[in-house]
Amino acid sequence: MLKLLASALLLACSAAQAAPFMAGGDVSVLPLMEAHGAVYSDRQGKPGDALKILADHGHNIARLRLYDSPGSGSGADDHYWPAGSMDLPDLLSMARRAKALDMQIQLTLHYSDFWTNSKTQNVPVAWAKALGRLPDEAARRARLAELVYQRTREVMLAMRAQGTSPEFVSLGNEIEHGMLYPYGKLSPPGASGWDGLAPLLRAGHAAVKVVTPNAKIVLHIDDGGNLAKYRDWFDQARAYGVEWDVIGASYYPFWTQKTAAQMAAFSRAVTTLFDKDLLVMEVGFNWAPTLPNGWPGQLSDNGPYPAAMSSPQGQRDFMVELFGLLKKEPRVLGLLYWDPVMIATPGIGWALREGDAKPGPNVVSNTTLFDFKGRALPALDAWAEQTQAPELLKSKP
DSSP: OHHHHHHHHHHHHHHHHHSOOEEEEEOTTHHHHHHTTOOEEOTTSOEEOHHHHHHHTTOOEEEEEEOSSOSTTSSBTTEEOOTTSSSHHHHHHHHHHHHHTTOEEEEEEOOSSSOOSSSOOBOOHHHHHHHHTSSSHHHHHHHHHHHHHHHHHHHHHHHHHTTOOOSEEEESSSOTTEETBTTEEOBTTTTBTHHHHHHHHHHHHHHHHHHOTTSEEEEEESOTTOHHHHHHHHHHHHHTTOOOSEEEEEEOHHHHOOOHHHHHHHHHHHHHHHTOEEEEEEEOOOSSSSOTTSSOOSSSSOTTSOGGGSSHHHHHHHHHHHHHHHTTSTTEEEEEESOTTOOOOTTOOSOEETTTOOBOOOTTTTSSSBOTTSBBOTHHHHHHHHTTOGGGOOOOO
């Protein structure tokens, strides 16, 4: 019996050691970029499919986000996301492309027609209309949980049907203040509102697990490195009967003012505290101090890192450091870079403006993994190194 137990333990340890460190990025915008003529090339300047270039340099997971019905009239602050981009057909197409390159998939369900974060978590327009026909608040809340379950199940079934079931599913995006406002909104201080948010998260969890039991549920909030915030938030989630498999964290040195070493220490502490794995859902770092037009981008600087590191080499050095530190943490599953492919391209911005459909600025073109002309940056070598693909490293231009 002891020999059997020892053998089982050895096999389990071997399996854990064999599990690859997940290293990828959010590539959801790629079809829209391609439709607007974006051209990508590898480190040597040879044009090609951006997704394949990423895969060839060690990206083994693709983050894909889903909006419900994007288009005019479905956004916020007189802006909207283009129709046909990041809806279900687009998601399914990108999932097929990712799986064809042997990538795992991290699916982010925004439960909205538009961008979501702590500021904006709009109920999909069609859902809002359905809720508006109900007689009272209790009926609307009950129906909203049903809609979350039904939509989540529909998406998971569609992905399973084409053989592209996601390995990781995030219920919402940066939901530190809740989602599907006002029904699932949390109101600090004290974060009241969990009685509204928890049923929505429980519904999403149930729908994922009934279709794809092995998919890992991610609950994703911002401010990676802020242990007090994570302790309070996930304590509340647990108290309200919300289940999850993976803690999801956004980490930007600019927003968090944390170094890679501080992020690694936080990862060790939070995974120990909750006995859960962690996936860094978003990472971003400037490779140029400004956008092509000379204006600062979404990240005005790189936080605690010196201004001189806002360069291609600086971005590479940061990613090498971050990979090296996070890979030493046994409960960190991997990291996903934010919008590596949203390069400077005419017609592409963070959203379209109502009335004239003019795009807002592309505020991340100086944080991508391709330069302003679409050529792969040195940071991609860090992915190849960290996913054991040294043969892919070639002489740098």
